[in-house]
Amino acid sequence: MDYSIILYTVIALGSVALLLAIILYGVAQKFKVYEDPRIDIVEKILPGANCGGCGFAGCRAFAEAAVKAEDLATIFCPVGGNDCMKNVAEALGKTAAEKEPMVAVIRCSGSPAHRPRTSIYDGAQSCAVMASVYAGDTGCSFGCLGRGDCTLVCDFDAIHMNPETLLPEVIDDKCTACGACVKACPKFIIELRKKGPKNRRIFVSCINKDKGGVARKACKVVCIGCGVCKKACTFDAITIENNLAYIDFNKCKLCRKCVEVCPTNAIHELNFPPKKKVEEIAPAKEPVSNA
Amino acid sequence: MSNMRISPAPHIQGKQNTRSLMRDVIIALMPALAVSICFFGWGTIIVTLTAILSCVLCEWLIQKFLLKEEPSIKDLSAIVTGLILAFNLPSNLSPLLVVLGSVVAIGVGKMTFGGLGNNPFNPALVGRVFMLISFPVQMTTWPKPTGFFTSIDAVTGATPLAIMKEGLANGMTVQEITAANPDSFSYIQMLFGQIGGSLGEISTLALLIGFGYLLFRKVITWHIPITIFATIFVFAGLLHLADSAHFVDPLFHLLTGGIMLGAIYMATDYVTSPMTKKGMVIFGIGIGVVTIIIRAFGGYPEGISFAILFMNAFVPLINRHMKPKRFGEVKKNG
Amino acid sequence: MIKTFKRGGVHPPENKISAQVAIEVFNTQDTVRIFTSQHLGVPAEPVVTKGDTVKVGQLIAKSSGFISANVHSSVSGTVTSIEAIADHMGFKKTAICIKIEGDEWEESIDRSPDIIREIKHTPEEIIQKITDAGVVGLGGATFPTNVKLSIPPGKKAEALIVNGAECEPYLTSDHRLMLEAGEQILIGMEIIRQALKIDKTYIGIETNKMDAINHLKSFTQWIKHIEIVPLKPRYPQGGEKQLIKAVTGKEVPINGLPIDTGYVVCNVGTVYSVYEAVQKNKPLIDNTVTITGKKLKTQKNYLVRVGTPMSQLIESVGGIPEGTGKIVSGGPMMGKPIANIDGPTLKGSSSILFMTEEESSRGDSSNCIRCAKCVGVCPMGLEPYLLLRLAERKMNDQLEANFVHNCIECGCCLYTCPARLPLVDYIRLGKAEVLKIMRSRK
Structure with missing residues (x-):
């Protein structure tokens, strides 16, 4: 057998490879873009979800902004939370703003049992499309449309439709408060609220701004803006505007008085021990670590 | 009002749907099938029925047990695939090979890509070409068109x-x-x-x-x-x-x-x-x-x-x- | 050869059941509720307050902003409240509610049945009268007519094209208007011709309305400047871009307006309102509304005062017929569904349509089989199947690159889709999003 063929092949291919390598190297040198090495460091610290919850187009953009920024007061990664931001700040020699851990809450409880359907929606299964057609398939023109646009945008598998209530439900431990669902909801039902100690939260689960009578006709668990909760609240945390109560989560001390007095059960408490005596719970001083 | 439908415009729909289109294709293939039965007799009937049945069954099984979704055989597209696959086979092909071809057509040609609408290649042709390459002799031994009654053991040509x-x-x-x-x-x-x-x-x-x-x-x-x-x-x-x-x-x-x-x-x-x-x-x-x-x-x-x-x-x-x-x-x- | 536009389009069953029913005046009972926003653009500003008494034709809300229109009282009576009420889709908008007392009209309005043929106004006066009367386009978009007739600087109007195509199935209000007020419409066209200082006017009518075509041809006095163009029935011929293409063969450029090709397009209802506003001093306070449906026993073409509750119209024909699956305001291809029958009629209301259960069901959607039928019927040369996928994924750059903003939302794609995919539903969303981005870029 003629071994020279193998030799020629190796030489020919080898020289082609060498030539290409030189060209590639030259081009790479010529078009080299200087990048701050700290960007890579910061990017590695970040969770890498690329969810856009921080307001930047992905983690890389966030890292670039963090490196460039004077201080990190306005830059925060909701997914990584305080721990992640602490590390980022350390790496950059800056100080991070500490933020209360947040979670998405659904401010509507109008399940079919509470809120009878007034028409059959037959269009595309999308809240955005539905909201552009009419006010909704129930008497309440504010409530959840139940087509699950919020579940589609969640990168963390943290929000799901409950097939019985036809309402979305948030899994606290998975929710990173990136805010994607808040933006996706055409009815503005979802709000980011303080996660609270041991995930305990109290909020008005309704955004209906109709007058009491009209609202009540449409839904049994609607906020009618009666103001009983406002009177019951000793911390001045509840405001009533446009026939709707709102609990300021920075003022709320989770005493649960408002929950008891609400005539329509529109105020929800989450993750409280059932039927125990109301205990004094200290305001959230330290960030919760079990999240 | 509670039983009224609401949807964005348009509020009327044309008559054609996936099922009716597939049905029309099946109808359009009938004259050729009739001619084939005239010339090749029982062979045609056996191959065609085997192909259709195995295509439909294969799609149903895959959707029901593998993909765990609602079977969509009602849209008749599996029947069309089976029919066209059969049209591409010799009428004296062994039914076992026909089943194999159908499984490749539906399983590999169609369902792997996500079912109707997502397959890049025509499923029936995937089945046929697979058969042609795997069983070249059987696939290229055609019976002579002799007529309905004389055709069971017909000479090949x-x-x-x-x-x-x-x-x-x-x-x-x-x-x-x-x-x-x-x-x-x-x-x-x-x-x-x-x-x-x-x-x-x-x-x-x-x-x-x-x-x-x-x-x-x-x-x-x-x-x-x-x-x-x-x-x-x-x-x-x-x-x-x-x-x-x-x-x-x-x-x-x-x-x-x-x-x-x-x-x-x-x-x-x-x-x-x-x-x-x-x-x-x-x-x-x-x-x-x-x-x-x-x-x-x-x-x-x-x-x-x-x-x-x-x-x-x-x-x-x-x-x-x-x-x-x-x-x-x-x-x-x- | 009968003209039509060339690309795309569909021809759904016409179902013009109410075509032979003469227009009848509807007597509104009790109260009317008139929205301050009955037009495209900024809502009008109310100029009456609770407790005021108003006459028919009195200005109750004044145009505010460039694209806006005056709103007039359609009845005489007392203003009971100005509040947000739900329209027929359930959206809350500001309305002026008036309790009806008697039927007293503004003195300036000429209520005689005589046809006034002599046009004695200058172009500026004509436009002013149209502005005052709050005339808006009655072809669907309710764009203020005075804005349309004020040609922007740098553009030049060459011809007026009046849309008598009424290509939507079921609708017959324009057809009846052409038969019963044919001469007034021709005079209205002459008025607009003078206002725009142009020579040529066309009126395009589909050949399924031969009686209207022949009727208009009989007014030889007016035909001098007017060409009646018979059109082959085809949807969406009434879309202004398709109408221009059908009548003149010219295409309005992408992102362009009809005026870019030198044409102004008006609906016959609008032209009639222009006649009334200029010759009779009558503001736009009533319009023709077709009440029809396959299951409906009595078909009607009503002349309805703006603000009449739709429920009154529905009661007058014996209530919602048995077996109705959907109620639509407007035609079945582009109309809006009615979710709240207590909602009042608007200036632009053209029909209340009772769709049967069977007609109205969209059916279940299945996989796209890539049959390309949507591409074939799209009159704008778009690829709806692709736009659907892009819009579902909110890929706005790609949507723009594929000209989603050229979509006229005619619905031909969804009408024809064998897999029953919600094509135009999503495309509409994507288009709105892209238009927003394009505007913000300017």
Whole structure:
């Protein structure tokens, strides 16, 4: 057998490879873009979800902004939370703003049992499309449309439709408060609220701004803006505007008085021990670590 | 008011749906099936039924147990696949092989990609080409079209295309081959289907009747089949004019083999053909050219299956670049 | 050869059941509720307050902003409240509610049935009168007519095209208007012709309305400047871009307006309102509304005062017929569904349509089979199947690159889709999003 063929092949291919390598190297040198090495460091610290919850187009953009920024007061990664931001700040020699851990809450409880359907929606299964057609398939023109646009945008598998209530439900431990669902909801039902100690939260689960009578006709668990909760609240945390109560989560001390007095059960408490005596719970001083 | 529907406009729907379109394709294939039964008898019936049943069953099983979704066999698309696959098989093929072909067609050709609408290649052709490559002998031993009652153990024979290819390979000229096999080269017989071949491809006339029906029902547009016919006619015609001893005339090409079946029923498969008229024309020209290249210069006597699969691969590219002319599009100067 | 536009389009069953029913005046009872926003653009500003008494034709809300229109009282009576009420889709908008007392009209309005043929106003006066009367386009978009007739600087109007195509199935209000007020419409066209200082006017009518075509041809006095163009029935011929294409063969450029090709397009209802506003001093306070449906026993073409509760119209024909699956305001191809029958009629209301259960069901959608039928019927040369996928994924750059903003939302794609995919539903969303981005870029 003629071994020279193998030799020629190796030489020919080898020289082609060498030539290409030189060209590639030259081009790479010529078009080299200087990048701050700290960007890579910061990017590695970040969770890498690329969810856009921080307001930047992905983690890389966030890292670039963090490196460039004077201080990190306005830059925060909701997914990584305080721990992640602490590390980022350390790496950059800056100080991070500490933020209360947040979670998405659904401010509507109008399940079919509470809120009878007034028409059959037959269009595309999308809240955005539905909201552009009419006010909704129930008497309440504010409530959840139940087509699950919020579940589609969640990168963390943290929000799901409950097939019985036809309402979305948030899994606290998975929710990173990136805010994607808040933006996706055409009815503005979802709000980011303080996660609270041991995930305990109290909020008005309704955004209906109709007058009491009209609202009540449409839904049994609607906020009618009666103001009983406002009177019951000793911390001045509840405001009533446009026939709707709102609990300021920075003022709320989770005493649960408002929950008891609400005539329509529109105020929800989450993750409280059932039927125990109301205990004094200290305001959230330290960030919760079990999240 | 609580029982009133609400949806965005439009509030009315046209009559065609996936099921009715598939039903129309099945109806359009019936004349060719009838001709096939006349010439090949029980063989046709057995192969066709086996193919249809195994395609439908295969799709149902995959959807029910593998994908765990609502089976969609009601849209009849599996029946169309089975029917077209059967049309591409010899009528004396063993039912076991037919089942195998169907499983490949549906399982590999269609369901792996996500079912109806997502497959890049025509499932029936995937099945056929798999069979052709795996079982070349069984797939190219065609029974002679003898008639309904005499056909169970009928003698086998080659197709006009195979005779032509073999003859040319042996150094004969077209004229010598034609003179040597006068039975196999009657255009009238080809028109009615009295020639050897896969069970559904034999009768040009019956397939053309189906074409007319599909056009009438607005199931397909003329673009793909007519461009394929025209391209084959022109390309084969040019070759014939250049060297009539070694290239057979274009009419022979059009009337034999699977050109009619392929151009009318397989190339026009919605899922695997381009979306715009411009794209369809390019697709058709491609199929025509590749078919004749394979037939005239390649190793196989028949090329349309390969040509269609080959062009299927280009469909995404064609869709990307062949955009419809937009209303109000202003031509840039130049 | 009868003209039509060339690309795309569909021809759904016409179902013009109420075509032979003469227009009848509807007597509104009790109260009317008139929205301050009955037009495209900024809502009008109310100029009456609770407790005021108003006459028919009195200005109750004044145009505010460039694209806006005056709103007039359609009845005489007392203003009971100005509040947000739900329209027929359930959206809350500001309305002026008036309790009806008697039927006292503004003195300036000429209520005689005589046809006034002499046009004695200058172009500026004509436009002013149209502005005052709050005339808006009645073809669907309710764009203020005075804005349309004020040609922007740098553009030049060459011809007026009046849309008598009424290509939507079921609708017959324009058809009846052409039969019963044919001469007034021709005079209205002459008025607009003078206002725009142009020579040529066309009126395009589909050949399924031969009686209207022949009727208009009989007014030889007016035909001098007017060409009646018979059109082959085809949807969406009434879309202004398609109408221009059908009548003149010219295409409005992408992102362009009809005026870019030198044409102004008006609906016959609008032209009639222009006649009334200029010759009779009558503001736009009533319009023709077709009440129809396959299951409906009495078909009606009503002349309805703006603000009449739809429920009154429905009661007058015997309530919602048995077997109705959907109620639509407007035609079945582009109309809006009615979710709240207590909602009042608007200036632009053209029909109340009772769709049967069977007609109205969209059916279940299945996989796209890539049949390319949507590409074939799209009159704008778009690829709806692709736009659907892009819009679902909110890929706005790609949507723009594929000209989603050229979509006229005619619905031909969804009408024809064998897989029943919600094509135009999503495309509409994507288009709105892209238009927003394009505007913000300017």
